[in-house]
Amino acid sequence: MSILNSTHRIFLASASIGVLLAGAAVCGAQRATKKHLPAPVTFTAEQDHQNMMDQLGLEALRPGPSGDENAPNHANYDESKANPYPNLPDVFTLKDGRKVTTPEMWWKQRRPEIVEDFEREVYGRIPNHTPKVTWTVAVTDREYVGFTPVIAKRLVGHVDNSAYPAINVDISMTLVTPANAKGPVPVLMMFGQSLLPNPTQPPAEDVEKINAKLRALLSKDDPEIAEIFRKYPGYDPVPPKAFSFPLRLNPGEDRPPHEELLADGWGYAMIDPASIQADNGAGLTRGIIGLVNHGQPRKPDDWGSLRAWEWGAARGLEYLETDPAVDAKHVGIEGVSRYGKAALVTLAFEPRFYMGLIGSSGKGGATLLRRNFGEAVESLAGTGEYHWMAGNFLKYAAAKVKSGGPMNPGDLPVDSHELIALCAPRLVFISYGIPAAGDAKWLDQQGSYMAAVAAQPVFRLVGAKGMGVSDDYRTAQMPPVLDGLLGGELAWRQDAGGHTDAPNVKYFIEWADKKMGRATRLR
Structure with a gap:
């Protein structure tokens, strides 16, 4: 019986070591995988834009128009010139030319x-x-x-x-x-x-507790701050917030969207x-x-x-x-x-x-x-x-x-x-x-x-x-x-x-x- 128990204990120990080694191998592989991940690339917008241009084989883009109507390259606002490509893709024409009917x-x-x-x-x-x-x-x-x-x-x-x-x-x-x-x-x-x-504020008595604690903490190691509080005993670092109903300046005006x-x-x-x-x-x-x-x-x-x-x-x-x-x-x-x-x-x-x-x-x-x-x-x-x-x-x-x-x-x-x-x-x-x-x-x-x-x-x-x-x-x-x-x-x-x-x-x-x-x- 003792031999069986000893054998059983040896088997369990060996199995445990195997599990631990297997787990360590998995963790090590995960660490290695994470270790070999590339660092994030840091581009300016211009560098990233050029990278995409290179991928696409584009050497130059047409410049966009200016929003300044007095600029030489100002945007067009003449409706007679607004539709150089007047035909829109047909929403009901399939790629094979068939028409959508249902x-x-x-x-x-x-x-x-x-x-x-x-x-x-x-x-x-x-x-x-x-x-x-x-x-x-x-x-x-x-x-x-x-x-x-x-x-x-x-x-x-x-x-x-x-x-x-x-x-x-x-x-x-x-x-x-x-x-x-x-x-x-x-x-x-x-x-x-x-x-x-509109975050709710603590009541006045709790604000006073906060102020008392702040005054004590700020004064503890700084004599100059302590002197300020001594000279202005009514000053509160956190002023109480008074509730007020919202005002409508004009009876018919719209409320904010929210x-x-x-x-x-x-x-x-x-x-x-x-x-x-x-x-x-x-x-x-x-x-x-x-x-x-x-x-x-x-x-x-x-x-x-x-x-x-x-x-x-x-x-x-x-x-x-x-x-x-x-x-x-x-x-x-x-x-x-x-x-x-x-x-x-x-x-x-x-x-x-x-x-x-x-x-x-x-x-x-x-x-x-x-x-x-x-x-x-x-x-x-x-x-x-x-x-x-x-x-x-x-x-x-x-x-x-x-x-x-x-x-x-x-x-x-x-x-x-x-x-x-x-x-x-x-x-x-x-x-x-x-x-x-x-x-x-x-x-x-x-x-x-x-x-x-x-x-x-x-x-x-x-x-x-x-x-x-x-x-x-x-x-x-x-x-x-x-x-x-x-x-x-x-x-x-x-x-x-x-x-x-x-x-x-x-x-x-x-x-x-x-x-x-x-x-x-x-x-």
């Missing part, structure tokens, strides 16, 4: 073709295997926004970087919902800085694009794009910042789908300017978003890329904005190439009317202001309207309504300012404001409420 042909054949062209040539591809995001509620606070009591949550979405620890990505998002809601509420996710709207949403029983989320991917070319080897590429430069069909922001918004939506305060079937996406581009790209590629408010998005967003009016394809391909797009997009601004002939916007296989069409039959509200108030002509409001007109047939084919106007985009003229086209799932309104969608938010809410079957509560 919703099934759209969903199974034509739509995938358009998605492929956009991914390869314009916005880039999101990798098939992106890292998992784990969301943590960092802060939950009961606050007031305007007169509405709310529950505000500051959220952090940590992107798994175990495959490349040199780059860390933490997505920052804030969710604000009405505290007195009787059930889940629709939410508008907005691209912008993520902050708690207040409008909450007053109607919606919630909102603020997601910070910069926490997902930097808004510059130098950042392309960092952020989520850099993390997936192990810190190395992009390939020509890799994703740009617009799709990275879309990816981050989709991850934010995945958190919202778990929050019981949110009606996850009715979450929208919103943005203005470059974030208007990102909002439209998000709605087009991520079908779980129900609606979008697309503010002043210009080229790369709702405006036709083929238009020669204000901002141009050459503007997007230059070093200041190229990072929004796939590297392949630079080809359409080429002046000189190493082989073959240069291409122009007319060679693009897709245009923005098809980006809008990818959103059908979901809700799309295209918003602009007016140049006189600061929504510059550079954005080409007319070009966006033409794109919306050209997208209408797809909405109708899949059972939704367009704007209720003719489909002839060549002759389409924008309706008068303040005269919104809000009857269909595709909507248009130009307000009298500037480079913001704030004046259109209440119209967006009323329009979306009708489509969702909700009663509008705005006052």
Whole structure:
């Protein structure tokens, strides 16, 4: 018996040593693998841009126009010269020449073709295997926004970087919902800085305790600070915050968008694009794009910042789908300017978003890329904005190439009317202001309207309504300012404001409420 026990103990010891050695070998291999990962490349935007030019065999790009109307190379604002490539790609013509005649042909054949062209040539591809995001509620606070009591949550979405620890990505998002809601509420996710709207402050007695502790700590080792507190005994390092109700200077003035949403029983989320991917070319080897590429430069069909922001918004939506305060079937996406581009790209590629408010998005967003009016394809391909797009997009601004002939916007296989069409039959509200108030002509409001007109047939084919106007985009003229086209799932309104969608938010809410079957509560 003792011999058996001894043998058994020897066997167990040997097995344990084997397991330990095997584990050590695995850990050693993992360490070696991590050790041999390349260091992140550090490029300036100019160096990264040149790297992409070299990959594509481009020797020079056409310069983009100037936004200064007095400059020699000023942008064109003459409508008679605005359409050098007047024929848009037909949304209903398949690559093999056949016409789309049924919703099934759209969903199974034509739509995938358009998605492929956009991914390869314009916005880039999101990798098939992106890292998992784990969301943590960092802060939950009961606050007031305007007169509405709310529950505000500051959220952090940590992107798994175990495959490349040199780059860390933490997505920052804030969710604000009405505290007195009787059930889940629709939410508008907005691209912008993520902050708690009105953090609650401790009561006066607790502030006094904090001040007493601060005075003691600051005075302890610094006689000069102690003398200051002696001379000014009534001074508090942390002054108490007095509550005051928000004021309306004019009885009829609009509330800020966040207040409008909450007053109607919606919630909102603020997601910070910069926490997902930097808004510059130098950042392309960092952020989520850099993390997936192990810190190395992009390939020509890799994703740009617009799709990275879309990816981050989709991850934010995945958190919202778990929050019981949110009606996850009715979450929208919103943005203005470059974030208007990102909002439209998000709605087009991520079908779980129900609606979008697309503010002043210009080229790369709702405006036709083929238009020669204000901002141009050459503007997007230059070093200041190229990072929004796939590297392949630079080809359409080429002046000189190493082989073959240069291409122009007319060679693009897709245009923005098809980006809008990818959103059908979901809700799309295209918003602009007016140049006189600061929504510059550079954005080409007319070009966006033409794109919306050209997208209408797809909405109708899949059972939704367009704007209720003719489909002839060549002759389409924008309706008068303040005269919104809000009857269909595709909507248009130009307000009298500037480079913001704030004046259109209440119209967006009323329009979306009708489509969702909700009663509008705005006052």
